[in-house]
Every structure is written in C-alpha cells, then in structure tokens.
Amino acid sequence: MSSTFKLQCHFILILLMALRGESRHLELRERADHDPFLRFSANLKREPAEEQLYRRALRCLDMVSLQGQFTFTANRPQLHCAAFFIGEPEEFITIHYDLVSIDCQGGDFLKVFDGWILKGEKFPSSQDHPLPTAERYIDFCESSLSRRSIRSSQNVAMIFFRVQEPGNGFTLTVKTKPNLFPCNVISQTPNGRFTLVVPHQHRNCSFSVIYPVAIKISDLTLGHLNGLQLKKSSAGCGGVGDFVELLGGNGLDPSKMMPLAELCYPFHGPAQMKIGCDNTVVRMVSSGKHTNRVTFEYRQLEPYELENPNGNSIRELCLSHL
Amino acid sequence: MRLPLLMSAGLLLVALLPCPPCRALLSRGPASGARQAPQYSQPLDFFQPQPQPEQPQQPQPRPVLLRMGEEYFLRLGNLNQSPAAPVSPTSSPLAGGSRRSRDKAAANFFRALRQQLPLPRRSLNSPAGPGERGAESTLGGHQEAPERKRRSEEAPISLDLTFHLLREVLDIAKAEQLAQQAHSNRKLMEIIGK
Numbered sequence: 001m002s003s004t005f006k007l008q009c010h011f012i013l014i015l016l017m018a019l020r021g022e023s024r025h026l027e028l029r030e031r032a033d034h035d036p037f038l039r040f041s042a043n044l045k046r047e048p049a050e051e052q053l054y055r056r057a058l059r060c061l062d063m064v065s066l067q068g069q070f071t072f073t074a075n076r077p078q079l080h081c082a083a084f085f086i087g088e089p090e091e092f093i094t095i096h097y098d099l100v101s102i103d104c105q106g107g108d109f110l111k112v113f114d115g116w117i118l119k120g121e122k123f124p125s126s127q128d129h130p131l132p133t134a135e136r137y138i139d140f141c142e143s144s145l146s147r148r149s150i151r152s153s154q155n156v157a158m159i160f161f162r163v164q165e166p167g168n169g170f171t172l173t174v175k176t177k178p179n180l181f182p183c184n185v186i187s188q189t190p191n192g193r194f195t196l197v198v199p200h201q202h203r204n205c206s207f208s209v210i211y212p213v214a215i216k217i218s219d220l221t222l223g224h225l226n227g228l229q230l231k232k233s234s235a236g237c238g239g240v241g242d243f244v245e246l247l248g249g250n251g252l253d254p255s256k257m258m259p260l261a262e263l264c265y266p267f268h269g270p271a272q273m274k275i276g277c278d279n280t281v282v283r284m285v286s287s288g289k290h291t292n293r294v295t296f297e298y299r300q301l302e303p304y305e306l307e308n309p310n311g312n313s314i315r316e317l318c319l320s321h322l
Numbered sequence: 323m324r325l326p327l328l329m330s331a332g333l334l335l336v337a338l339l340p341c342p343p344c345r346a347l348l349s350r351g352p353a354s355g356a357r358q359a360p361q362y363s364q365p366l367d368f369f370q371p372q373p374q375p376e377q378p379q380q381p382q383p384r385p386v387l388l389r390m391g392e393e394y395f396l397r398l399g400n401l402n403q404s405p406a407a408p409v410s411p412t413s414s415p416l417a418g419g420s421r422r423s424r425d426k427a428a429a430n431f432f433r434a435l436r437q438q439l440p441l442p443r444r445s446l447n448s449p450a451g452p453g454e455r456g457a458e459s460t461l462g463g464h465q466e467a468p469e470r471k472r473r474s475e476e477a478p479i480s481l482d483l484t485f486h487l488l489r490e491v492l493d494i495a496k497a498e499q500l501a502q503q504a505h506s507n508r509k510l511m512e513i514i515g516k
Contacts, residue, residue: 007324011331052509054502063495066502082481084491111479118488120480137479160479188496210485210492250485278485 073169085157089185091176093152098171102163104141110161112138112150121253124184128204154184190300202288206254208281212301216272219295220263244284244294248277248318276306277318
C-alpha cells in the first residue's frame with residue numbers, strides 16, 4: 001500500500017470521526033419554551049405543580065399534625081403562645097423559617113423545643129434525649145438565620161413565641177422526614193400497634209400514649225433476632241442490662257413516672273396490663289450489646305373500665321398522685 | 323502534495339469541530355426530570371428562592387435579609403409589603419363552608435382555651451430552667467447579654483396545659499389531618515378519573 005493511499009485513508013478516517021462528533025451536536029428546544037430569562041427564574045427549582053402545600057394560619061395555641069406552611073400574624077399583643085407539632089411515629093419533624101418578623105430587642109421571641117414540654121416536664125426525658133436540655137431550645141433571636149431549618153430528634157416538637165406588635169409574625173414550613181428506627185415517640189392516637197426496635201444502640205427509647213390505655217405486649221426480644229433467645233440476656237431487671245419497663249403517671253416526663261412492670265426476659269404471647277393514668281409509656285433500656293425489639297398493642301380504656309377497675313389495673317395508683 | 327493535503331485536512335477539522343461543550347440537550351421547559359434541589363439542606367443559602375407551587379406563572383422574587391435598627395426581617399419580594407405573609411382563606415385547598423365552620427369552631431375553642439390557661443411559668447423552676455439559664459450564662463462576652471437575660475427570664479419555656487386540653491387539641495389536629503387527607507384523595511380520584 002502506497003504512502004499516498006495510506007494518507008488518504010487517514011484523511012478519510014479523520015473526516016468520518018469529525019462528522020460523528022458533529023452529529024451529536026443536536027439541540028432540540030421547543031419554541032414555546034424558549035425563554036432567555038428562564039434560567040433566571042426560580043421556577044426551575046420549585047416543587048412539582050401537583051404537590052400542593054397546605055397552608056393555614058397558626059393560632060396562639062395550636063397543634064399541628066400535618067405538613068404545610070403555617071403563618072402566625074399577631075392581631076394584638078400575644079405574649080404566651082405555643083404550638084405543638086406531632087408526626088407519625090416513624091417521622092422526624094423539620095421546621096423551616098420562611099419569614100420571620102419579630103422584634104427580638106423589644107422582647108419578642110421565637111423558640112423551637114426539641115420535644116414536648118408541659119408543666120416543666122419534658123418528653124423525651126433528659127435521660128433519653130441525645131442533647132442536653134439547654135441545647136434543645138433553639139432561639140431564633142440568638143441563632144437567627146444560622147439555624148434556618150431545624151429537625152427534631154423524634155416525632156414531636158414545639159415552638160414558643162411572643163409577638164407584641166400587631167402585624168408582626170412569622171411563617172413556618174413544617175415537613176416530615178422518615179425515621180428508620182424511631183426511638184422516642186408520642187402516639188397521636190389512643191389506639192394502635194407498634195414495634196419498638198433498638199438495633200445495637202446504647203440508648204433508652206420511650207413510646208408514650210397520653211391516654212389511659214390497656215397495653216398488650218405480644219412479643220419481646222432481648223438479644224439476637226435470629227431466634228436464639230438468651231436464657232438471661234442481661235444481669236436482670238432492677239435497672240441493669242436490657243429490659244422493658246411499663247410506666248404510668250400524670251406527667252409527660254417518663255423519668256418522673258411510676259414503673260409499673262419490668263420485663264427483662266424475652267417471651268412470646270400477650271401480656272396485658274390496664275393503666276389508668278393520663279400517660280402510659282413503654283420504655284426500652286438497651287445496653288447496645290443486643291438488638292432489642294418489643295411489639296405491643298394499646299387501646300383506650302372505656303369509661304366503665306376507669307370507673308370499675310379490676311384485675312391488672314393501676315388506676316388507683318395514678319389517682320393517688322393527682 | 324502532502325502539505326496541501328494536510329492543510330486541507332486541518333481546515334476541514336477546524337470547520338467541522340463542534341463548539342464546546344459537545345452536548346445533546348433535550349429541553350422541554352421545567353421538566354419533571356429536572357433535579358429538584360433539596361429545599362432545606364442549605365440553611366445558609368438565604369438567597370435560595372422559595373417554592374410557590376400554587377403560582378407557577380409568577381417569577382419568584384429573591385429573599386432579602388435586612389436589619390433595620392432593632393428589628394430583624396426576612397422578607398420576600400417587595401420591601402413595602404407587610405413582613406408577615408397574609409393568609410388568604412382562598413389559598414387553602416380546603417376552602418369551603420365546612421372548613422370555615424370547622425375553623426370557626428376551632429378558633430372559638432382556642433379562644434376559650436386561652437381564657438382558661440393559667441399563666442405560664444416565669445420562675446423557671448422547672449428542670450429545664452436552670453439548664454437554660456446555664457446556656458444563657460455560658461454565652462458570655464456578648465454585648466446584648468442584659469437584653470438576652472431579660473428575655474430568657476421572661477420567656478415561657480413551658481406550658482401549663484392539662485392532659486385533657488392537650489388531647490382536645492390533638493383531636494382537632496387529627497380531624498384536620500383527616501380532612502386534608504380526604505381532600506387529597508378526592509383530588510387524586512379526580513385526576514385518575516380523567
């Protein structure tokens with residue numbers, strides 16, 4: 001093959017390669033959508049049109065259990081306001097400041113609390129929460145926009161706010177995020193079923209029902225999940241090792257509630273207890289050495305059950321503390 | 323012979339090379355495939371526009387952070403507008419007579435509730451109080467410490483609410499949630515029906 005012929009072949013190959021690249025340089029754009037200012041519009045990053053954001057006004061005392069945007073506007077000086085947020089057990093609460101107009105220097109405030117606090121009693125308790133109490137309060141006036149989005153550590157959160165000037169207020173967007181292993185939960189309903197799993201974590205988890213309920217524990221696993229049950233997975237109850245305790249009381253803080261029963265041996269089969277207290281908590285204490293799981297059902301006690309306590313009932317004990 | 327051949331090949335290459343970047347674009351406007359940036363993963367991104375799905379045709383103004391004297395504002399759009407976004411009943415997806423009556427009932431309930439509420443704790447005698455006082459004192463070195471201390475002492479960090487009232491507001495919230503779910507289901511059925 002002559003050198004000239006080789007050169008021509010190379011030339012043809014180069015041409016073919018160049019043409020292939022050119023064929024990729026295609027740009028299809030619908031004329032209707034051609035907008036030179038489209039890149040500067042915020043619509044590119046907006047949510048899909050089908051996803052409508054729920055909006056309503058926030059009241060001075062309020063409870064919010066769904067996602068959406070909530071706006072508080074003071075029509076008169078509002079000095080003592082609070083709003084509770086609650087999600088599903090397997091959700092975190094995220095609060096995002098969209099717009100805040102308050103006079104911090106004049107005494108207004110807007111604080112987010114990681115959990116619920118009622119009459120000075122917190123849920124989760126200080127023992128069960130990863131943060132110290134002081135860090136559970138996030139003050140907008142102090143943190144300002146450095147903490148524009150706040151996520152709770154469990155399915156409940158609340159805000160405290162004071163707005164003195166009529167017309168001032170704020171707008172929040174509340175969303176939920178999935179929580180794979182819910183640890184501290186307040187149930188939205190007095191009836192339900194839940195499985196509390198603590199996978200090799202050294203932490204204490206509480207499930208609270210703020211109603212007088214009958215608790216039926218159907219399954220308790222303290223140890224490995226493969227069915228190899230330990231005869232004695234821990235040193236025993238009495239606050240040592242891994243165990244589950246039932247608490248009852250008239251406050252929100254599990255650490256201030258009465259221990260009614262302790263379960264430190266795995267078992268299958270229902271074990272029921274009626275607890276006539278304002279608040280019932282199933283609390284699991286885990287050392288982190290094992291994966292622990294407890295499944296239970298709860299139902300609200302009927303009025304006749306509260307009036308005529310019998311059997312496994314702790315109503316008198318709760319009433320004595322009122 | 324070779325030189326003209328090479329020169330012609332070079333000229334052809336220059337003429338046919340695609341303009342960088344070599345790309346293929348298929349754009350149909352704000353498509354569903356467009357990557358949605360997480361809305362709240364950048365707390366310092368003050369100038370990230372806020373989504374308003376109910377007004378897709380209006381360009382979103384950028385937020386502006388102002389500090390005017392003693393006040394802190396986080397505004398969107400016109401500086402002359404009221405800082406707090408007004409709530410329009412028509413913007414609610416549940417606008418309707420039933421919702422208004424439910425809202426009115428809830429508002430009446432909360433009005434009665436506030437009248438029954440005792441004064442919130444001010445003495446900070448709760449377990450959270452000393453903790454917060456400690457947090458306030460550890461800040462230190464701040465020029466606004468007296469104002470902040472005064473504010474923290476006056477700030478109610480807890481709410482005196484009975485469990486009965488807590489359950490009542492929880493029931494109202496659950497009813498609202500169910501109503502919203504019913505509304506969403508109705509809209510979904512309407513879409514499917516089309």
